[in-house]
Amino acid sequence: MLSVEGLSVRIGTGRGQARILDEVTLSVPRGGTLGVVGESGCGKSTLLRAILGILPRGTQVPAGAILFEGRDILADRAASARGRIGFIPQDPYLSLNPVFTAGAQILEAMRHHAPGTRRDHKAKLAELFRAVQLPDPEAALDKYPHEFSGGQRQRLLIAAALACDPALVVADEPTTALDVTTQREILALLRQLTAARGLSLLFVTHDFGVLAAVCERVAVLYAGRVAETGLTRAVLDDPRHPYTRMLLGCHPDRAVDLTGIPGTVPAATAQPAGCRFHPRCPLVQPGCAREVPPMLPLAEGHAVACPFHALPLPEPALA
Amino acid sequence: MPEILGAAGLTVELGARRRLFGTRPGVRAVDGVDLSVAAGETFGIVGESGCGKTTLARTLLGLQREASGEIRLGGLVVSGQDSATARRQRAAVQYVHQDPGAALDPWWQVGAALAEGLAIHGVTDRAEQRIRIAEMLVAVGLDPALANRYPHELSGGQQRRIGLARILLLRPKVVILDEPTAGLDLSVQAAVLRLLRELRDRFGLTYLFISHDLSVVRRVCDRVAVMYLGRVVEQGRAETLFAAPQHPYTRALLAAAPRLDGAAAGPSLPGDPPSLRAIPAGCRFHPRCAQADAGCARLEPALVETSPGHLTACHHARRAA
Amino acid sequence: MTALRHLLRDPVAALGLALVLFAIVVALFAPWLAPYPEDAFESRLLQRLKPPSAEFPFGTDNLGRDILSRVILGTRSAVVVAVSVVLAAMLIGVPVGLWAGWREGWVSETLMRVTDVFLAVPQLILALALGQLMAPGLTTAMVALALTYWPFFARTVHAETRRLRGALFVDALAGIGASTPRILLLHVLPNAAPAILVRATIGMGFTILTAAILGFLGVGAAPPSPDWGLAVAEARQHLPEAWWFPTFPGLAILLLVLGFNLLGDGLRDVADPRLRRGR
Numbered sequence: 001m002l003s004v005e006g007l008s009v010r011i012g013t014g015r016g017q018a019r020i021l022d023e024v025t026l027s028v029p030r031g032g033t034l035g036v037v038g039e040s041g042c043g044k045s046t047l048l049r050a051i052l053g054i055l056p057r058g059t060q061v062p063a064g065a066i067l068f069e070g071r072d073i074l075a076d077r078a079a080s081a082r083g084r085i086g087f088i089p090q091d092p093y094l095s096l097n098p099v100f101t102a103g104a105q106i107l108e109a110m111r112h113h114a115p116g117t118r119r120d121h122k123a124k125l126a127e128l129f130r131a132v133q134l135p136d137p138e139a140a141l142d143k144y145p146h147e148f149s150g151g152q153r154q155r156l157l158i159a160a161a162l163a164c165d166p167a168l169v170v171a172d173e174p175t176t177a178l179d180v181t182t183q184r185e186i187l188a189l190l191r192q193l194t195a196a197r198g199l200s201l202l203f204v205t206h207d208f209g210v211l212a213a214v215c216e217r218v219a220v221l222y223a224g225r226v227a228e229t230g231l232t233r234a235v236l237d238d239p240r241h242p243y244t245r246m247l248l249g250c251h252p253d254r255a256v257d258l259t260g261i262p263g264t265v266p267a268a269t270a271q272p273a274g275c276r277f278h279p280r281c282p283l284v285q286p287g288c289a290r291e292v293p294p295m296l297p298l299a300e301g302h303a304v305a306c307p308f309h310a311l312p313l314p315e316p317a318l319a
Numbered sequence: 320m321p322e323i324l325g326a327a328g329l330t331v332e333l334g335a336r337r338r339l340f341g342t343r344p345g346v347r348a349v350d351g352v353d354l355s356v357a358a359g360e361t362f363g364i365v366g367e368s369g370c371g372k373t374t375l376a377r378t379l380l381g382l383q384r385e386a387s388g389e390i391r392l393g394g395l396v397v398s399g400q401d402s403a404t405a406r407r408q409r410a411a412v413q414y415v416h417q418d419p420g421a422a423l424d425p426w427w428q429v430g431a432a433l434a435e436g437l438a439i440h441g442v443t444d445r446a447e448q449r450i451r452i453a454e455m456l457v458a459v460g461l462d463p464a465l466a467n468r469y470p471h472e473l474s475g476g477q478q479r480r481i482g483l484a485r486i487l488l489l490r491p492k493v494v495i496l497d498e499p500t501a502g503l504d505l506s507v508q509a510a511v512l513r514l515l516r517e518l519r520d521r522f523g524l525t526y527l528f529i530s531h532d533l534s535v536v537r538r539v540c541d542r543v544a545v546m547y548l549g550r551v552v553e554q555g556r557a558e559t560l561f562a563a564p565q566h567p568y569t570r571a572l573l574a575a576a577p578r579l580d581g582a583a584a585g586p587s588l589p590g591d592p593p594s595l596r597a598i599p600a601g602c603r604f605h606p607r608c609a610q611a612d613a614g615c616a617r618l619e620p621a622l623v624e625t626s627p628g629h630l631t632a633c634h635h636a637r638r639a640a
Numbered sequence: 641m642t643a644l645r646h647l648l649r650d651p652v653a654a655l656g657l658a659l660v661l662f663a664i665v666v667a668l669f670a671p672w673l674a675p676y677p678e679d680a681f682e683s684r685l686l687q688r689l690k691p692p693s694a695e696f697p698f699g700t701d702n703l704g705r706d707i708l709s710r711v712i713l714g715t716r717s718a719v720v721v722a723v724s725v726v727l728a729a730m731l732i733g734v735p736v737g738l739w740a741g742w743r744e745g746w747v748s749e750t751l752m753r754v755t756d757v758f759l760a761v762p763q764l765i766l767a768l769a770l771g772q773l774m775a776p777g778l779t780t781a782m783v784a785l786a787l788t789y790w791p792f793f794a795r796t797v798h799a800e801t802r803r804l805r806g807a808l809f810v811d812a813l814a815g816i817g818a819s820t821p822r823i824l825l826l827h828v829l830p831n832a833a834p835a836i837l838v839r840a841t842i843g844m845g846f847t848i849l850t851a852a853i854l855g856f857l858g859v860g861a862a863p864p865s866p867d868w869g870l871a872v873a874e875a876r877q878h879l880p881e882a883w884w885f886p887t888f889p890g891l892a893i894l895l896l897v898l899g900f901n902l903l904g905d906g907l908r909d910v911a912d913p914r915l916r917r918g919r
Contacts, residue, residue, distance in 0.1 A: 208579055252537070260506050
């Protein structure tokens with residue numbers, strides 16, 4: 001359905017070239033869900049922008065392709081492809097224009113991307129509002145954003161993402177601004193909708209718990225590269241990359257003792273040579289600073305960009 | 320351990336305004352809260368947005384005036400004062416904002432902002448200020464050279480450490496931490512939590528830990544109070560509360576928290592919390608509660624001891640437990 | 641310094657800055673720059689109303705004085721009037737705005753209603769009325785202008801204070817026990833400074849224009865002071881023959897007012913993203 005192949009993204013800045021993404025390869029199968037997880041600065045929002053075709057000006061893509069339904073959407077900027085990708089933004093409070101009704105905003109987008117008359121669109125939207133379990137779907141069309149609660153707005157945005165019959169939905173941390181009880185409902189709704197409509201879902205998050213609740217597969221990004229990828233359960237239960245292992249070791253549910261990871265994520269303008277994680281890695285070997293580790297396949301599509309994935313982490317790093 | 324900070328029947332109204340004709344009533348953001356925080360413990364307050372946890376913190380601090388009720392600090396009653404007096408009297412209680420970057424004046428260098436707190440509290444000697452600031456920056460795990468930076472030049476984790484340094488310089492006894500890990504990456508969060516524990520031990524602090532992240536609260540708090548629409552609905556030791564929650568709301572909250580094992584446990588909680596302007600009669604939670612019966616709509620349950628050291632405000636608490 | 645670089649990147653604002661700086665330099669060194677500095681007060685009736693020439697590049701006026709010299713000398717009075725009026729207006733308006741923005745209650749409400757009344761009346765009319773009430777003259781005109789311009793500062797500072805009062809860092813300062821004067825003077829005021837600066841710059845241009853109009857109407861500077869507005873007024877009787885007589889003082893007014901306004905607009909654009917960065 002969607003496959004990102006060897007994608008590199010650079011942005012020229014005042015302090016030199018920022019290497020935001022480097023040879024990122026990942027794919028979302030038809031009807032599959034892929035979570036992209038990583039900390040701030042790992043490049044997940046740039047990846048998302050690249051897929052949505054909204055990279056900021058001054059961005060270069062020296063290598064790679066994004067294939068969607070067989071076409072490279074980086075090269076072929078046909079608007080039709082955009083309608084087939086729905087987007088659920090992060091903040092339901094900022095993503096709706098307060099001076100237009102919910103219906104008017106979504107219908108405007110449908111006018112450009114969806115076939116049919118306005119009457120068809122309206123009927124379809126009301127049906128979508130029912131599908132996302134908004135109370136009183138017909139009346140909701142004529143309500144203004146402020147008349148909805150945070151959870152309802154996120155439902156509204158999910159309906160908007162589905163309005164143009166997308167094949168793929170891209171979600172950018174759609175529940176960060178919500179309370180846990182609301183988050184749970186929204187996640188359940190997303191699971192149900194993607195399953196019922198056979199949608200593919202690319203879900204960007206920094207929360208492993210949310211990831212576990214929604215995604216079959218996961219790609220862990222670190223400093224613009226994929227560190228580890230595989231089935232969510234396999235990666236969470238048996239992480240192999242030192243970064244994934246240490247990051248999960250920071251999770252309050254799992255940590256034996258809270259430590260954090262020494263050092264900080266490198267600036268995109270000063271990425272270390274070789275393995276990007278090597279300056280912070282407890283398993284570091286002299287070769288790590290020289291060569292970029294290739295993705296090593298393990299079982300069942302589990303792959304890890306570390307040749308020392310079988311070594312145990314030294315005690316202080318886990319303790 | 321003796322109580323260091325306590326409240327009894329604390330009620331806070333927000334937004335009440337005297338108009339030309341009559342008054343516009345406010346909302347009760349905090350409604351009859353009893354608390355007793357023991358010296359040296361980490362006391363968690365959890366609840367969803369709008370449950371009154373931040374208002375409660377600001378009132379304990381003295382930034383918000385209580386409508387009625389009593390606040391105790393170190394055995395003395397400190398409530399019923401105007402805000403300036405209240406704040407002076409409660410200097411032993413300090414507050415770390417949820418967004419520590421925005422809590423710093425963007426025009427002031429970090430060092431100047433830290434020195435200002437000292438100056439306000441009577442430490443005006445420049446040399447002494449410099450020494451204490453450098454020491455404190457090291458204590459919170461920062462390079463003393465950061466004193467010459469502006470707030471926007473710091474990372475989220477660094478801003479949080481500066482926020483801590485700023486109030487620790489004032490030598491508080493109780494620190495109120497408002498969502499101390501919100502918006503932090505997992506690895507940074509772990510480092511901040513570890514730092515908080517170290518600082519607590521080193522400076523003999525008591526924490527009031529406000530958070531909506533149940534995983535974190537479970538991890539760091541000794542005791543926890545769960546708030547819903549301005550009231551405490553359940554309170555007890557963290558391990559018992561998380562292992563065997565007695566209030567239906569606590570159960571729903573725990574069930575909703577995303578878990579690493581991906582298991583979804585317990586019933587989901589439909590709907591959004593009602594507005595503080597339209598608090599339901601009887602038990603506040605009854606419209607969303609699966610166990611509610613006619614009695615719950617009539618009579619508001621009191622917070623009573625349902626097992627040793629564990630308080631629950633639910634008519635069905637025992638049966639549920 | 642980054643602010644200055646941003647400002648210079650905008651050619652329009654850079655032009656404004658250049659005009660203003662040029663005027664300030666001219667004002668500072670006016671007696672040395674003017675070819676005939678004594679023409680401030682002395683007249684040469686034999687040279688009346690000469691057209692521009694090598695000797696008198698801008699020509700001479702009805703009393704035979706060199707117009708170039710009088711435009712240069714008039715720059716000083718224009719800049720002095722602008723600066724002192726704006727400073728005086730700031731001295732009243734900024735404290736009023738700070739106070740009214742910080743406190744809630746009938747006092748601050750009343751203060752803001754008073755400023756609204758001032759703002760509702762056209763400045764020129766108010767200044768004219770005040771000028772007439774007191775003895776006409778440059779000092780009177782300046783007092784009148786200051787008294788009519790302070791509400792603009794009060795409004796600006798009021799809005800900024802209201803905004804900052806809700807800022808988290810102000811709350812945090814109250815939390816660590818900072819007193820109200822400390823918060824207002826050391827934190828709110830510097831954060832409001834960009835807005836005040838923009839208002840002051842635009843105010844200078846506005847003051848120069850109004851002062852010239854007052855001079856033109858005979859409520860401002862009195863002859864024989866080298867004043868641009870006054871010169872334009874005196875020139876009326878000699879039009880259309882002596883076209884140079886009103887043209888050069890008029891151009892001076894135009895350029896300096898334009899300079900201040902362009903600079904003010906440029907500063908506003910620079911100040912905005914800085915404020916947004918502070919979140």
